[in-house]
Amino acid sequence: xxxxxxxxxHLVMGMTNKKSxxxxxxxxxxxxYWYKQKAKKPPELMFVYSYEKLSINESVPSRFxxxxxxxxxxxxxxxxxxxxxxxxxLCASSQGGTSGGFQETQYFxxxxxxxxx
Amino acid sequence: GDSVTxxxxxxxxxxxxxxxxxxxYTATGYPSLFWYVQYxxxxxxxxxxxxxxxxxxxxxxxxxxxxxxxxxxxxxxGSVQVSDSAVYFCALSDYTGNQFYFGTxxxxxxxx
Numbered sequence: 058x059x060x061x062x063x064x065x066x067h068l069v070m071g072m073t074n075k076k077s078x079x080x081x082x083x084x085x086x087x088x089x090y091w092y093k094q095k096a097k098k099p100p101e102l103m104f105v106y107s108y109e110k111l112s113i114n115e116s117v118p119s120r121f122x123x124x125x126x127x128x129x130x131x132x133x134x135x136x137x138x139x140x141x142x143x144x145x146x147l148c149a150s151s152q153g154g155t156s157g158g159f160q161e162t163q164y165f166x167x168x169x170x171x172x173x174x
Numbered sequence: 175g176d177s178v179t180x181x182x183x184x185x186x187x188x189x190x191x192x193x194x195x196x197x198x199y200t201a202t203g204y205p206s207l208f209w210y211v212q213y214x215x216x217x218x219x220x221x222x223x224x225x226x227x228x229x230x231x232x233x234x235x236x237x238x239x240x241x242x243x244x245x246x247x248x249x250x251x252g253s254v255q256v257s258d259s260a261v262y263f264c265a266l267s268d269y270t271g272n273q274f275y276f277g278t279x280x281x282x283x284x285x286x
Contacts, residue, residue, distance in 0.1 A: 061217075063217075097281075098278070098279070099263055099276035099277065099278055099279050100218065102274065147217050149217075149218075158271055158272075159206075159267035159268070159271045159272060159273060159274040160206045160225065160267045160271035161271075162208075162220045162223065163218075163220070164220075165210075165217035165218040165219065166217050167215075167216050168216075168217050
């Protein structure tokens with residue numbers, strides 16, 4: 058099983074709402090990633106978790122709050138978002154979780170398409 | 175710093191045409207190189223990778239060779255199909271594996 062699942066598939070939220078994006082993998086991977094992708098652009102790295110600990114935070118605004126409750130799950134909590142945060146949010150995982158993890162293959166989920174009104 | 179420069183798109187080809195998407199990189203040491211593909215409405219999938227100079231990655235008829243002398247990792251396919259229509263991203267992991275860079279992506283449309 059090389060699948061990363063993400064829910065919901067689509068999400069529309071107002072600027073005062075609180076919502077969460079969920080990501081799950083059952084490949085035994087120990088590194089998990091959140092990316093943001095705007096239309097016709099490459100994905101931009103937001104966060105990396107390694108062994109359930111936050112290892113990279115790419116200066117993401119605090120209205121995005123990641124959480125890794127266990128080795129299979131990754132959440133992204135959203136609060137007070139802005140319309141410019143509308144994008145496709147991609148989750149990925151890779152095997153290692155130790156330093157040098159980006160040399161590994163990342164397995165991506167299908168993404169959550171978020172619209173902030 | 176390290177970076178990836180990818181051929182501008184969009185690219186439109188007829189079915190069975192030959193495909194080349196250029197990718198060059200700037201990096202210290204020996205990075206790992208990847209091609210990811212994103213089909214419409216989906217996440218990214220690894221297409222192929224190469225981890226050292228002169229390695230050739232291949233998958234689904236696509237090939238790319240890690241050329242240290244020209245710092246390139248061009249993607250090629252001898253005969254494209256309509257189902258190959260997608261956005262292709264060249265990517266690089268630095269020699270430590272602690273940094274990762276995507277190219278800007280090249281949109282490919284194959285027409286029957």
